[in-house]
Amino acid sequence: MAGMVLLVCCSWAVLLCLSVQAYENIALHQPAWQSSTRLFNTGAERAVDGEYTNLSWNGGQCAQSNWGHTAEWRVDLGGVRSIHHIVIQYMTANKVWDENNFYTGWFMGFSVYISNTTNREDGVLCFRDTNYTSATIPNPVNITCPYHGRYVIYYNNRTHPPFPEGYSDDAYIRLCEVEVYGCPSRGYYGENCSLECPQNCQDGYCDIVEGTCFGCAHRYMGPRCTQDCKEGLYGSNCSQNCSMTCGDPGRCDIMTGHCNGGCQVGWTGAMCEKGYQLTIYNTHKNVYILKPSYISKFYA
Structure with missing residues (x-):
């Protein structure tokens, strides 16, 4: 029995050494x-x-x-x-x-x-x-x-x-x-490199002493990337502004930046980035047809 206890203790010691x-x-x-x-x-x-x-x-x-x-x-x-x-x-x-x-x-x-x-x-x-x-x-x-x-x-x-x-x-x-x-391995910090970086750190990297993220993956913000983007922001580190030409101005998907609720009149595209003007044509039957004519592009 004593030999088995010693073997178990030694096994735990080896595992501890390998994990730190x-x-x-x-x-x-x-x-x-x-x-x-x-x-x-x-x-x-x-x-x-x-x-x-x-x-x-x-x-x-x-x-x-x-x-x-x-x-x-x-x-x-x-x-x-x-x-x-x-x-x-x-x-x-x-x-x-x-x-x-x-x-x-x-x-x-x-x-x-x-x-x-x-x-x-x-x-x-x-x-x-x-x-x-x-x-x-x-x-x-x-x-x-x-x-x-x-x-x-x-x-x-x-x-x-x-x-x-x-x-x-x-x-x-x-x-x-x-x-x-x-x-020696990515994604760890602390004096013994035994602590895992927060899971939402960009590319898995964090400060080797404090564990704070150098950057955040899409949709997250904060020192340890634990907070969702605030309303009106999206992307990596929540650094991009939602388009004001969204159907609901300044509101979009926090991952992609795609507009919620469609686009305002005169705009189209996933991020409502394409502007157009409506040209009115008068037919011989006095029926009016509206045709879009794209005039510009921009990226929010």
């Missing part, structure tokens, strides 16, 4: 790219290989680029992921990281983006350094960015001189490790 997902480094061993590569053993993948015990330029564990006016590095998470924070370990030459370490000048002024495409401008700016000095810039740096996206992009530039004191004249990549922590 902690924040994971979802960038580890994922495909990476950089704008240029300095040496054969300094490719972009070195920044997501999980190795950063040797922070020297020739240690074979860091991604490095050639110098230039701009420097860009990115990792492909393999799909849109919910992200909580990003940790960047910069090269130090295995020396103390302080104002006397010359690598600080190459690190300062950097930016981090999260994007669904390889273009950083399509995404969200998580962080841009505008205040650090060689004495205050941390390494590693921990950036909280509770958002979702497929690509995490590191960027730096030296395109608009003069530069702040301590900045390098050129932009470089000297990344020994970039760790992206978040939930």
Whole structure:
């Protein structure tokens, strides 16, 4: 009997472990790219290989680029992921990281983006350094960015001189490790990724900390998308106005926007978006025939 109880307890423990997902480094061993590569053993993948015990330029564990006016590095998470924070370990030459370490000048002024495409401008700016000095810039740096996206992009530039004191004249990549922590599966949030996002969140995504929706599916609104659209509104996030040319002005189906009660005189279409004028023809028998002539189209 004792053995059976132990077996049952162990089974429950295994199931519990499988059902609870902690924040994971979802960038580890994922495909990476950089704008240029300095040496054969300094490719972009070195920044997501999980190795950063040797922070020297020739240690074979860091991604490095050639110098230039701009420097860009990115990792492909393999799909849109919910992200909580990003940790960047910069090269130090295995020396103390302080104002006397010359690598600080190459690190300062950097930016981090999260994007669904390889273009950083399509995404969200998580962080841009505008205040650090060689004495205050941390390494590693921990950036909280509770958002979702497929690509995490590191960027730096030296395109608009003069530069702040301590900045390098050129932009470089000297990344020994970039760790992206978040939930590996879509539709979950919370410290252990164990809570399900509200069911009406658009595409199943929600804030990884609070669980509030980034957007709502059609017909819903509110922080957790639990409220029906108010009268006169329809569509995603209830962001569209019902047509005022509906038979019952400003009232329509909260899913489709189709008018309730037909259209007002002079309008037709599912959303009463087609306007027309009536032309009167007098026949030889003094019978009047009204014929519609469409004059315009618009979309509510």
